[in-house]
Amino acid sequence: MTTVTDHPINSRWAADDATVLQLYSFPTPNGVKVSIMLEETGLPYEAHLVTLSDADVKSPEFLALNPNNKIPAIIDPNGPDGSAVTLFESGAILIYLAEKTGKLIGTTPAEKYQAIQWVMFQMGGVGPMFGQLGYFTKFAGAEIEDPRPRERFRVEAKRLLSVLEKQLEGREWITGSYSIADIAIAPWLNALEYYQTKELVGLAEYPNVNAYLERFLARPAVQAGMNIPPRPEA
Template identity: 70%
Template sequence: MTELSTHPINNKWPAKDPKLLQLYSFPTPNGVKVSIALEEMGIAYEAHTVTLSDTDVKSLEFLALNPNNKIPAIIDPNGPDGGPIALFESGAILIYLAEKSGKLLGSTAHEKAQIIQWLMFQMGGLGPMFGQLGFFFKFAGSEWEDKRPQQRYIDEARRLLSVLDRTLDGKEWIAGPYSIADIAIGPWVNALDFYGTKAVTGFAEYKNVVTYLDRFMARPAVVKGRQIPPRTP
């Protein structure tokens, strides 16, 4: 990719310190994964608020960074092979940052495989299904007379919570050591509160998940990272 100074993103969200990793995000469950990871790993970065409005995510500047017009995205001026790298997709960014820092991706090949497995569980299951639940329970889909779609995602959310609950039995974190898998899963479990769906999913029944979320939310890097970037620039 081109240097940060000549990248179109810099026209709308100029870097104060172009030597730092640049984060373009918004504090959604997907967005805060990266800010939490950066805080946990101790990587210096600069955060830019990219709202979910079309004027931001569908701007030519942002599309030049992420053609899929979704947050988060990053530019690391100190990328592999001595050059800058631009990345989108939160799961890909988490793996990149873990490998860059040497943190939160396990200490053995076995642990790494397990961590990536549970990261993919969040990316392919927990996030999309919980997001659909939010649409059909809190947002526009809640107004539909046909409640079958809503019930589908309530049932699927309960199934996924059951998977988490069984896996967490007797464990502190999902894949052994605290990892990027937990950073991916925690914000989405917490999203059930924002969607107002804890009661309908029977969240309190999943005791292992409840205590897991409490542990996650109490981490200092999580507390800080959930507020980055601010909702208003």
């Protein structure tokens, strides 16, 4: 039976308390989904800073936990069958933690799948499109003279914002009640500022989305989770 202490990752990011859930992450939009979820549910956990450098995410120790070399990942020593559970992919981790705690995933099967539906919307649409727009705006892609790549992602980002704007009409949260759908989506909306793309996508044109993001960021668990594990000082 795999435990925290005998997993290869523990040789590089050692657990102080191997009886609690271990989070290996960095405070990116995908990373903070899990730390916010853990703060919201009150599950005891330890957070380990895994930087985005190849030295960390492509290390043998991290690849033993996530062969896709992306944060976040977890080890839960208290899995549903009494043995440890290892997981990567932020959406899968959100669903796992919601089912483990019985929180933030609705109270009926219909509500559960509504929440999962919008988590998939983020995983397949919002995250990839916003991230690519950021790449072609703030990072190396900005050096490409051809405007078509950035324009393609700008148009798609605006379309996704329009979908959210309509969904939030008359609702405080994506599915009505606060859920893993919000924890998946809102950090990516917040990332538009980091990517310097708020004006590019006309974020001010979406009042429901802006009010929604403000509500999300006001939650104490969100404020705590947005910098867990803390970013290293520059």
